[in-house]
Amino acid sequence: MYEGIVEDTQKAAIADLGIDKGVEALTPEKIETVITSFLESETGARFKTYADICVHCGLCSDACHYFLSNDRNPKFSPAGKVKQTIGEILKHKGKVSPKFIGQTAEIAFTECNVCKRCAMYCPFGIDVAYLMLTMRRLCHKLGVVPQYIQDTAHSHSATFNQMWVKEDEWIDSLQWQEDEARGDISNLRIPLEKEGSDIMYSVIGPEPKFRAQLIYQAAVIMETAGMNWTMPATPGWDNSDMCMYTGDSEMMGRLKRSHFETAARLKVKRIVMGECGHAFRSVYDMGNRWVGWKMPPIPVIHAIEFYDELFQKGKIKVTHKFEEPVTIHDPCNIVRGRGLHEKIRNVVHRTCSSLIEMYPNREHNYCCAAGGGVINCGPPFKAKRVEGDRVKADQLREAKSKGAKVVVAPCHNCHGGLEDIIHHYKLDMKLKFLGDIIYEVMEKTT
């Protein structure tokens, strides 16, 4: 039986209740049974081919911000992470210890943002993000998942939203934001349950909880642009999905089904979602696939596409341009996940007076290190996360030295991650959503 790395001076194990308790409940026999049936039933040609053909060339290393930020420690390279997890499992045919499973969980959940940058660097296009997600799925089946993210997954199962928001609280929050927004536009409405609208606007659980102003800004934009839109009053309003990241694919499927069914019930033409990256991945790429929809059954567009469209069609106008020079952080899930990088720039050019680019950017951006559910694994892993993205701090510092004062990051997770990076590395830069900027500079109907 493989015991895992016995002593590791470079990486001390981090205590986490979810992982530790999960490991306690395991026995080698149970692990072997679960792994055997998992490999048999849930892995296929991609998994096998990737495992078979990786030539151990290490060319994917330079893709990964964890590797680059941890002084090129090979344990953080994409293929290095595969070696320590799936590699050992295959080599020992599932005969591995509970402690080893705990170690793999830490790697798969907190040392990879499943950002897919490495898939662009491996000559064979080996998708390490897919392999790490497969590893997480196995950990989920073994009941070894970091506590914080598991809690959000529980919230998804119980409430169909990420933040334990109750139905009446959701409606209250919307009405509260409607009230606030009436300061700008006196007769503004946030239309609830309006059947037959053109657009269903959906957000992630944390918006009503922590960033409610985003909802009223969106309402002001919708109203000014004269959109026929609605928000659901029932579960299904939340497009976020931490179950996708814990490996709870069944729950991921239920969440996406409920989201699309809500849109179908409201008979809308399309769904516009707020500025969130992972939710987009879930709706557009992973969740829909699990349910069996090759593409979303009702068209879904990300806020950036929507803003770009509003500007193209002249539906919103700006009174002035945002003064302070900005830089753009490209969120992985909508850049490598949907190629929206040029649209972000279109909107920035329409609304800001000066843009200072960070490099590498666009598809080649570095992740914020918060994505892929890593930030959702909570405080125990925060230091590792922030230190694992020193390269991002370097990029930001360089942009700042050229004059950038504000970082535009059109994604919730990126905001969380960059906030910590900016604070830890004492960068003193401001963070904004595109919606914040548009709201600030737009001409509002009153």
Place this chain on the structure above:
Amino acid sequence: MHHIYDFVSGPLVWLSFIIFIGGSIYRIATMAMLAKKKDGVVYDYMDSSYALRSILHWIIPFGSENMKKHPVMTVVTYVFHISLMIAPLFLFAHIALIKESWDISWGYISDSTADIMTMLVIASCVFFMLRRIKLPEVRYLTDTSDYILLAIVAAPFVTGFLAYHQWMGYKLMVILHILSGEVMLAAIPFTRLSHVLFFPFTRGYIGSEFGAVRHARDW
């Protein structure tokens, strides 16, 4: 010696080709069936134009960002793979043998060109080995099998080189040369050398996902 020569240059050649060709077909066919059964997405998302776009970017030298980041590795990799295929396929001695057996032939390269290519393959193998030893991120991934594979690939070229220059035991070298060539061929479908077989598929698939679904480049 003669018996051994007859054996390795007769039945063993057949055997190695059968293993190589049969094995390759078997590997690709079983993988295609497994994909049908377990990874339906592969078929659903595969898109020939995006697949081709990606493959082209990754077979043209310096066609991808990563190749630009590692210029030496890129040059060595290209030189290695090209020489590895051209030298044996167009070596005059090989073609003469085939002509003798089946009366078919094709163009050939001069012996001195083949000699240079052989040396390039050997030098590349040394480079790959040093890279494995010296670069921490490569060393970490390396296990014994990686060195064995490297030896399997280098052996036919080293022995061919020695046989051609007749520096030591010519007969023995020829036998070893044929034998090691056969080992290499037979190893392709069943070891990590199968990356050659699967490259178009894995590259094509990720290219399709990036192109058709994600609308992003993958190079």
